[in-house]
């Protein structure tokens with residue numbers, strides 16, 4: 001089943017609350033660094049007190065010990081999903097899971113932990129010339145996904161076009177979280193490798209991260225409900 005995560009890419013708490021006012025049923029939201037750094041963890045309380053789930057998209061990347069301690073603190077916020085960069089290595093990813101487990105209240109489930117393989121802003125050229133990685137982008141994404149799986153993470157952020165190969169190599173239980181979703185009539189904005197919700201579902205994407213197609217639409221609730229309908233067929 002494919003689920004929608006709405007990216008709350010707003011710059012003020014007021015805009016977040018105004019946007020969520022129409023959503024009476026719980027939804028899965030994504031809070032990124034802009035919002036968290038501007039408002040602190042209270043913004044998570046605000047969203048959770050309205051009954052919504054939170055994917056806290058901070059993409060941690062540091063030495064294992066620091067990531068472990070940071071994840072312990074993030075688990076205490078009782079968010080539903082967090083993430084790291086695969087580039088931090090297997091020890092860092094294992095430390096992230098340990099931190100989350102130690103910060104989770106007894107009897108509660110630890111937050112789902114996923115990893116970023118390569119940012120969508122990274123091109124093949126940039127990877128080779130600046131990061132000195134000679135393999136193709138597709139190979140790197142797949143190998144990074146396998147490393148995340150072997151480090152006990154729950155899944156990866158990837159493009160819709162990579163979801164199938166990742167499931168084939170890492171199993172269907174290994175989650176694929178895919179941004180870059182656009183509705184048929186939308187503008188592409190700054191996304192490059194885009195896909196429609198139905199195509200994302202067909203490719204086996206577990207979570208579709210959708211921002212502007214919903215938040216900037218004339219009637220966000222209606223757009224959200226229409227996407228849900230498309231995915232439930």
Ligand code: C5P
Nearest residue numbers: 007009119120179180209210211212213
């Ligand atoms: O507005 P749009 O649907 O393009 O928003 C997609 C969301 O997913 C944004 O919050 C963006 O930062 C995030 N994201 C992405 N590509 C990645 C990782 C995260 O677009 N590789």
